[in-house]
Amino acid sequence: MNLLLLEEADFIAADRVVLRDRRLVHMQDVHRATVGDNLRVGRIGGLMGNAQVLRLEAHEAELQVAFDLPPPAKLPLTLLLALPRPKMLRRVLQTVAAMGVPKVVLVNSYRVEKSFWQTPFLEPEAIREQLILGLEQARDTVLPEIVIEKRFKPFVEDRLPAMTAGTLGLIGHPGDYPPCPRGLDEPVTLAIGPEGGWIPYEVDLLSKAGLQPVQLGARILRVETAVTALLARLF
Numbered sequence: 457m458n459l460l461l462l463e464e465a466d467f468i469a470a471d472r473v474v475l476r477d478r479r480l481v482h483m484q485d486v487h488r489a490t491v492g493d494n495l496r497v498g499r500i501g502g503l504m505g506n507a508q509v510l511r512l513e514a515h516e517a518e519l520q521v522a523f524d525l526p527p528p529a530k531l532p533l534t535l536l537l538a539l540p541r542p543k544m545l546r547r548v549l550q551t552v553a554a555m556g557v558p559k560v561v562l563v564n565s566y567r568v569e570k571s572f573w574q575t576p577f578l579e580p581e582a583i584r585e586q587l588i589l590g591l592e593q594a595r596d597t598v599l600p601e602i603v604i605e606k607r608f609k610p611f612v613e614d615r616l617p618a619m620t621a622g623t624l625g626l627i628g629h630p631g632d633y634p635p636c637p638r639g640l641d642e643p644v645t646l647a648i649g650p651e652g653g654w655i656p657y658e659v660d661l662l663s664k665a666g667l668q669p670v671q672l673g674a675r676i677l678r679v680e681t682a683v684t685a686l687l688a689r690l691f
Contacts, residue, residue, distance in 0.1 A: 457479075457482055457486075457589075457592035457593065458496065458592060458593060458594070458595050459496050459497065459498050459504065459591070459592050459595040459596075459597075460475075460479055460482075460483070460495055460496065460497045460498070460507065460592075461479075461497075461498050461499075461500055461588060461591060461592055461597065462497055462498065462499050462500065462521070463500055464500075468518075471520055471521055471522065472510075472518065472519070472520060472521070473497075473507070473518070473519050473521055474516060474517070474518050474519075475516070475517045475519065476515060476516050476517075480515075480516065480517050483495070483509075483512070483517060484512075489509050489512060489517075490509065490512065491509050491510065491511065491512050492508065492509060493508070493509045494506050494507065494508050494509075495507045495508075495509070495519070496595065497519070497521055497523075498523075498527065498591075498595070498596070498597035499521075499523055499597060500588075500597055500599065501597060501598060501599070502523065502597055503523035503524065503525060503526060503527070503597070504523060504525040504526070504527060504595065504597060505521060505522045505523035505524050505525060506521070506522060507519040507520065507521045507522075508520045527595075527596045527597040527598050528556060528594070528595070528596055529556070530556045530557070530558040530598065531555065531556045531557055531558065531687065531691050532623075532641070532642065532643040532644060532691075533557055533558065533559075533643070533644050533645075533646060533687070533690070533691070534558075534559045534560075534561065534619060534623070534643075534644075534645045534646070535552060535557050535559065535560045535561070535646055535648070535683075536561045536563060536616070536645065536646065536647040536648070537560055537561065537562055537563070537647075537648050537679075537683070538562075538563055538564070538565035538567070538568055538648065538649045538650040538654070538679075539562050539563065539564065539565070539568045539572050539573065539650070540572075540650065540651075540679045540680070541569075541572060541651070542572060542575040542577045544678070544679055544680055545572075545575070545577050545578075545586075546577055546586045547680050548679060548680050548683055549583060549586035549587055549590065549602075550586050550587070550589050550590035550593070551590065551680060551683055551684060552590065552600060552683065553586070553587040553588075553589075553590025553591050553594070553596070553599070553600055554590040554591070554593045554594040554596075555594070555684070555687050556594070556596065557600050557687070558598075558600055558601065559600060559601045559602075559603070560600055560601070560602050560603070561603045561604075561605055561611075561619075562578075562602065562603070562604050562605065563605045563606075563608055563611060563612075564605070564606050564607060564608045565608060565649060565650050565654060565655075565658060566608075566655045566657070566658065567649070567650040567651065567652050567653075567654075567655065568650050573606060578604065583602055584599065587599050587600060587602075608658065608661075609661065612658075612661045612662060612664075612665050613661065613664075613665070616645075616662075616665040616666075617665050617666055619645060620645040620665060620666040620667065621666075622643060623642070623643040623644055623645045624637075624640065624642055624643065624644045624645070625644075625645045625647075625662075625665070625666040625667035625668060626644060626645070626646050626647070626667060626668060626669075626670050626690075627646075627647045627649075627654065627659060627662050627663070627667045627668065627669040627670065628646060628647065628648045628649070628669075628670065628671075628672070628682055628686050629649060629653055629654055629659060629669045629670070629671060630653055630671055630672075630674075630676055631669065631671060632671075633668075633669040633670055633671045634668075634669075634670055634671075635670065635671065635672075635673075636670040636671065636672055636686060636689050636690065637670070637689075637690065638689055638690070639690075639691070640690050640691060644690060645666075645667065646686060646687075646690070647662055647667055648679065648682055648683060648686065650679065651678070651679060653676075672685055672686065672689070
């Protein structure tokens, strides 16, 4: 991790925290911290800053903290993502958090297996765990908003048009479509389908909601690769 993220429960005073979990292990095994060392820290949902190690024991560390830096700006993006397979979901959540996506809507699709919706990785705490890992990697403190929409058609017809209002709506989809634009500075709503892409019916509904298909070329990419490639190209 490149940033120790601090929870409200870690604070024993306004400028003191005590760590006892995996962050302590990371301090010991990776940072090889000793008393007096300074580490980068961030308060979840708040500012970033520095911490000095005041006390370091086998099962507990006490740090003095000070915060003075805002987290990096988020991308002007809402990501609409067909639910990936469970193992890939964890990696994608880390990626979107690390790349600064502020809002992700996980939706159903014809090619999303029903069993994917039963995974324990969709539990709020499991989602939060992966987002935290992404924030630690990128030195950010603000958790993305994750919305779950299990019914594709009602969501796209009833709620997506309002969500895309005032944004450039795009569908990442292989085919004979215009190339994905580059280097944008305007708000974007981006829909990325499952393995194999959206079916034509879904592309049609998304288009009626204000999104237009774009492509990255002839190669078919895994979802996690497509997410990274599209975000890097757009922004």
